[in-house]
Amino acid sequence: xxxKIITIDGPSGVGKGTVASMVAEELGFNYLDSGSLYRxxxxxxxxxxxxxxxxxDDLDYWISDISIDFQYKKGFKxxxxxxxxxxxxxxxxxxxxxxxxxIAKDRRARDMLEVYQRKYLxxxxxxxxxxxxxxxxxxxxxMKFYLTASVEKRAERRLNQLKDQGISANLPxxxxxxxxxxxxxxxxxxxxxxxxxxxxxxxxxxxxxxxxFNITMNKIRENLKNI
Ligand code: C5P
Numbered sequence: 655x656x657x658k659i660i661t662i663d664g665p666s667g668v669g670k671g672t673v674a675s676m677v678a679e680e681l682g683f684n685y686l687d688s689g690s691l692y693r694x695x696x697x698x699x700x701x702x703x704x705x706x707x708x709x710x711d712d713l714d715y716w717i718s719d720i721s722i723d724f725q726y727k728k729g730f731k732x733x734x735x736x737x738x739x740x741x742x743x744x745x746x747x748x749x750x751x752x753x754x755x756x757i758a759k760d761r762r763a764r765d766m767l768e769v770y771q772r773k774y775l776x777x778x779x780x781x782x783x784x785x786x787x788x789x790x791x792x793x794x795x796x797m798k799f800y801l802t803a804s805v806e807k808r809a810e811r812r813l814n815q816l817k818d819q820g821i822s823a824n825l826p827x828x829x830x831x832x833x834x835x836x837x838x839x840x841x842x843x844x845x846x847x848x849x850x851x852x853x854x855x856x857x858x859x860x861x862x863x864x865x866x867f868n869i870t871m872n873k874i875r876e877n878l879k880n881i
Contacts, residue, residue: 658779667808688784
């Protein structure tokens with residue numbers, strides 16, 4: 655049996671993490687949230703030296719002793735460790751997202767994380783979500799999805815997630831931040847956020863996670879045999 659790969663890319667707040675982990679759970683596949691690797695690397699670097707320009711100038715030096723371990727087990731929330739310290743909760747801030755977006759422009763950081771990302775491909779398959787899973791890291795994936803939604807809806811979802819975590823935020827500010835991050839992610843030279851040519855696009859603006867999951871699973875079952 656060969657390993658199957660399903661990629662789910664899209665901008666932030668589109669719901670790809672929720673849907674990707676539901677699909678992984680349903681299929682009994684491994685799951686990878688590649689954004690959490692970027693966030694963890696960025697936060698660890700920031701903890702080492704909060705002069706981020708200095709870090710980026712000499713990135714090879716600053717990343718040399720960092721090891722990241724993303725862990726997913728069916729039925730459990732995924733967790734992420736950096737040099738054995740649990741980073742799962744503390745990477746979920748807007749500040750860390752901005753730092754991640756800055757580090758994500760750098761070839762050296764992307765190369766380092768690409769090596770990690772490939773390790774998660776294990777039998778019987780992998781569901782990977784991010785920005786360049788279908789266009790770059792797993793460009794030979796068996797099925798590719800691209801989720802999109804209006805910036806207002808995405809900001810609303812982010813606001814609710816932050817509220818659940820007890821973090822206060824306001825909608826206009828979140829919209830501004832998402833637009834800036836979209837711009838940085840779509841306009842960067844290396845691995846920009848774009849739909850893969852062979853991706854199925856789903857607009858999630860007016861449908862909930864369960865509906866997106868059902869649409870995604872139907873497409874997977876239509877296209878992939880023996881799954
Ligand atoms: O998905 P998430 O919002 O956690 O990602 C944080 C940032 O990491 C993104 O804004 C993007 O800059 C970067 N990223 C990336 N490639 C990926 C996943 C995330 O460049 N595959």
